[in-house]
Amino acid sequence: MENKHSILEMDYIERQERIALKNCGLIDPERIEEYIRYEGYQALAKAILKLGPEGVIEEIEASGLRGRGGAGFPTGRKWRSGYLAKGGEKFIICNADEGDPGAFMDRSILEGDPHSVIEAMTIAGYAIGASKGFIYVRAEYPIAVKRLQIAIDQAHGMGFLGRDIFGSGFEFDIELRLGAGAFVCGEAKALIASIEGKRGMPTPKPPRTNDKGLWGKPTILNNVETFANVPPIIRKGSGWYAGIGSEKSKGTKVFALGGKINRTGLVEIPIGTPLREVIYDIGGGIPDNKKFKAVQTGGPSGGCIPKEHLDVKIDYESLQEIGSMMGSGGMIVMDEDNCMVDIARFFLEFSVEESCGKCTPCREGTKKMLSILDKIASGEGVMEDLDYLQSLGNVIKETSLCGLGKTAPNPVLSTLKYFRDEYEAHVKDKTCPAGVCQALLEYYITEKCIGCGACKRVCPVNCISGEKKQLHTIDPVACIRCGACQEACPVDAIIKR
Amino acid sequence: MKTFEELIALKEEIIAGEAPDEIKIMVGMATCGISAGAKPVMQALKDCVEEKGLSKVKVKQTGCIGVCRLEPMFEIFEPGGRRTTYVDMTPEKAVEVVEEHLIKHHIIERYTIGAYD
Incomplete structure (x- = not known):
């Protein structure tokens, strides 16, 4: 059979629809000419010369575009509220503070097609009447930062930024602001506080940022991927975009x-x-013929989806119904070797570390939940702990100040719901079915042992006994489960159980 | 830049500026590509293309096309629309591709994406 030579021929590429990523991997991101060659800045021209601010907002509304940062708020409605907001000075902010573990969608767009974000922000500024935009980008993304700055300078040079854009009198400029990597700064109000030079912490809503945002002025804040969808929508029309996707959620993710x-x-x-x-x-399934166990979407704010729900259609509502969320786009697949208690603990630990500490439910509650999970993972858990986790999680969701706390219990609640048997195995049988939680494991020497003594020599607590060329045994009480013996065994006679 | 026509004219001018027999090599130079070793691959391509005097060949950088596991990778775009995706590259393999693909016009099957996935 003829081999496939081009990425375009691959089945997993053919099944995709590239709108936000359309230029990524195709153009040189540091040359504005290449962006222009592929229809770049035509959307801005159309917005200013043909549609007018209201026309732009109508197009975005009609397209059905929703926030790709995870919450899914309708972008057109957000822009309209910015347009209607009173007050002279207004701002556009691009949230490029991508922080979910395992997520790098925004980085790819910024590195591969920075002009698409700049063009979209300028269109947004024109639509709502703002003349200044900020891109809040992680300092840990140096290549993205470099290419954004190059793109901004080039857009200035060509007159797509600056004064009198397309002869309309409209003026717009964009500056970069580097985030120091605090997860909470991805939250709109904390991000704005950080740009203002304050400590990045959320404040209660209302007021919403649409009315009182950066320096108290109306501010429209969208995620990188949301912006990347804007130029194609304006260029090709809302009807085209609304024809892609599901009934309630249009476009791609x-x-x-x-x-x-x-x-x-x-x-x-x-x-x-x-x-x-x-x-x-598209993903090619699970490696090494292992069994699929769950997929985690939405990072530390999302939940684990079990195999019963594999046929769920990916959209904002459906994922929320089954206890997860669309989130910014991290999708982490787990197989039979992953312990769900351990996974829940991993994500919760992230939220505990990243909690800004301002509101009590998030600061104290998530910490308490983590200590219960630690207890369960070390075999000290009791059945009441599971109910306590559940009710504590619900309280944190309902009473936290911002999105971080409101969603932090999701990884625990969703695993409790779908993998309760694993929690019960840890609590009742004091075993970890996936063989992950160290405290619940026992190292055991099987009949394969040749009595060479290699394990005995590496054991740091001298808990292995046995005569030369005889079957050795491990004292389970003294064993600290470091695994050194297993690694040293030349015949793989030592197993975990 | 004041009118739509001006922008379209600029686009046409950019396209017209490309030689019809130009061959483009786009090297994946996003974080994923660079961390997998794309910089030395790109350098090897540039050096080799210059050394062999392949004036029609342009070596350029691009972003992430999504198959980060196969980085470093590059794609060769040829006149007539042929596109070949070479993956899991090293500087040595890149030189081999220049010699075989660009000079002798043989696709090196075993380095293409189809051989990997």
């Missing part, structure tokens, strides 16, 4: 596939694509 999946990487799919298709047909 970019996901970063990671974890126990064959084809890790970035994919962009029409919203409404079944999860199974993404994991098996």
Whole structure:
């Protein structure tokens, strides 16, 4: 059979629909000419010369575009509120503070097609009447920062930024602001506080940032991927965009596939694509013939989706119904070797560390939940702990100040719901079915032992006994489960159970 | 830049500026590509193309196309629309591709994306 030579011929690429990523991997991101060659800045020209501010907002509304940072707020409605907001000075902010573990969608767009974000922000500024935009980008993304600055300078040079854009009298400029990597700064109000030079902490809503945002002025804040969808919508029309996706959620979503999946990487799919298709047909399934256990979407704010729900269509509502969320686009696949208690603990630990500490439910509550999970993972848990986790999680969700706290319990609540048997195994049987939680494991020497003594020599607590050329044994009480013996054994006679 | 026509004219001018027999090599130079070793691959391509005097060949950088696991990678775009994706590259393999693909016009099957996925 003829080999496939081009990426375009690959089945997993053919199943995708690239809108936000359309230029990524095709153009040189440091040359504005290449962006212009592929229809770049035509949307800005059309917005200013043909549509006018209201026309732009109507197009975005009609397209059905929703926030790709995860919450899914309708972008057109947001822009309209910015347009209607009173007050002379207004701001546009691009949230490029991508922080979910395993997520790199925004980085790819910024590195691969920075002009698309700059063009979109300028269109947004024109639509709502703002003359200044900020891109809040992580300092840990140096290549993105460098290419954004190059793109801004080039856009200035060509007159797509600056004064009197397309002869309309409209003026717009964009500056970069570097974030120091605090997860909470991805939250709109904390991000704004950080730009203002204050400590990045959220404040209660209302007022919403649309009315009182940066320096108290009306501010429209969108995520990188949301912006990247804007130029194609304006150029090709809302009707085209609204024809892609599901009934309630239009367009595409970019996901970063990671974890126990064959084809890790970035994919962009029409919203409404079944999860199974993404994991098996596009992602290539689970490596080493292992069994699929769950997929985690939405990072530390999301939940774990079990195999019963593999046929769920990926959209904002459907994922929320089953206890997860679309999130910014991290998709981490787990197989039979992953312990769900351990996974819940990993994500919760992230939220505990990143909690800004301002509101009590998030600061104290998540810490308490983590200590219960630690207890369960070390075999000290009791059945009441599971109910306590559940009720504590619900309280934190309802009473936290910002999105970080409101969603932090999700990884625990969703695993409790779908993998309760694993929690019960830790509590009742004091075992970890996946063989992950060290405290619940026992190292055991099987009949394969040749009595060479290699394990005995490496054991740091001298808990292995046995005569030369005889079967050795491990004292389970003294064993600290470091695993050194298993590594030293030349015949793989030592197992965990 | 004041009118739509001006912008379209600029676009046409950019396209017209490309030689019809130009061959483009686009090297994945996003974080994923660079961390997998794309910089030495790109340098090897540039050096080799210059050394062999392949004046029609342009070596350029691009972003992430999404298959980060196969980085470093580059794609060769040829007149007539042929596109070949070479993956899991090293500087040595890149030199081999220049010699085989660009000079002798043989695709090196085993380095293409189809051989990997």
